[in-house]
Amino acid sequence: MADTMLTIDARGEACPIPVVRTLKALGALAGPGAVETLVDNEIAVQNLTRMGEGKGCAVTSERLGEKEWRVTVITTVALGVSDAEAESATCEVPAPGAAAEGPAPRRVVVAITSECMGTGDDVLGRKLMGSFVYSLTQLDELPATVLFYNGGAHLSCEGSPALEDLRGLAASGVEVLTCGTCLDHYGIADTLAVGEVTNMYVIAQRLTGASLVVRP
Amino acid sequence: MARVRVPSLVVTFPTTAAAMSCEECCERRGLGGRMIPVPGEVAAGCGLAWKTAPEAREELAAALAADGVPVDAMTVIELLEFR
Numbered sequence: 001m002a003d004t005m006l007t008i009d010a011r012g013e014a015c016p017i018p019v020v021r022t023l024k025a026l027g028a029l030a031g032p033g034a035v036e037t038l039v040d041n042e043i044a045v046q047n048l049t050r051m052g053e054g055k056g057c058a059v060t061s062e063r064l065g066e067k068e069w070r071v072t073v074i075t076t077v078a079l080g081v082s083d084a085e086a087e088s089a090t091c092e093v094p095a096p097g098a099a100a101e102g103p104a105p106r107r108v109v110v111a112i113t114s115e116c117m118g119t120g121d122d123v124l125g126r127k128l129m130g131s132f133v134y135s136l137t138q139l140d141e142l143p144a145t146v147l148f149y150n151g152g153a154h155l156s157c158e159g160s161p162a163l164e165d166l167r168g169l170a171a172s173g174v175e176v177l178t179c180g181t182c183l184d185h186y187g188i189a190d191t192l193a194v195g196e197v198t199n200m201y202v203i204a205q206r207l208t209g210a211s212l213v214v215r216p
Numbered sequence: 217m218a219r220v221r222v223p224s225l226v227v228t229f230p231t232t233a234a235a236m237s238c239e240e241c242c243e244r245r246g247l248g249g250r251m252i253p254v255p256g257e258v259a260a261g262c263g264l265a266w267k268t269a270p271e272a273r274e275e276l277a278a279a280l281a282a283d284g285v286p287v288d289a290m291t292v293i294e295l296l297e298f299r
Contacts, residue, residue: 132253134250
């Protein structure tokens with residue numbers, strides 16, 4: 001049973017508004033709970049479901065009438081959702097006719113799996129990885145997501161030389177996610193300094209949902 | 217958070233080892249700055265550079281000279297920063 005329940009009536013609102021409002025409500029829960037969103041079209045149901053599952057939440061939906069659905073997103077943990085992240089939410093499933101407006105935007109995901117870029121000299125490799133993260137901040141188009149797993153998890157933790165750049169990216173709407181299993185494995189879970197902890201389901205979703213995966 | 221173009225002093229070096237020596241020199245002396253890849257506006261090719269505030273030029277140049285760190289060039293260009 002959910003601890004706290006918030007209800008949003010998003011009927012009559014076009015995507016991404018239902019997703020944006022639901023994301024903000026999930027963040028407002030600040031702990032375990034559920035957000036129940038009423039919508040009037042199936043596209044919104046699909047987008048809310050993808051968003052919820054992408055956040056590692058349990059999602060159920062129920063059709064209440066000819067043009068009425070209830071989507072319930074349940075979280076067992078506090079989700080850190082910034083206003084910038086919520087406002088930048090997009091709909092992965094386009095509304096009918098939206099395809100005619102142009103190609104879908106690129107969704108670039110950067111997967112950082114080590115503190116070092118390349119192999120050979122780890123001292124040089126750390127410098128190169130720091131340079132790579134800095135270079136991300138100089139791109140015209142920022143990546144949608146930066147994932148950290150295995151040894152890469154050290155880069156989003158206290159003491160990392162990449163923190164300043166990563167904080168800037170996160171504050172600019174880039175999703176910064178670090179593997180929780182990896183943080184536990186290395187004993188650095190208490191030192192995560194930027195972004196959010198995530199799990200393998202979300203990592204798999206981000207990687208398979210990307211239009212381009214970059215692994216430096 | 218917005219990204220804005222900020223004038224920055226970019227120091228380039230003849231070797232990667234010299235760039236790393238600059239980082240050590242600045243850390244030891246408490247001078248600000250950071251390592252970045254050489255921006256394309258400064259030089260073609262691959263390499264590491266030191267980025268700091270333009271007003272730090274004289275102090276940095278003196279420190280690098282004192283430590284015997286060879287420098288290729290010091291250039292002021294605009295780089296994106298989060299503000």
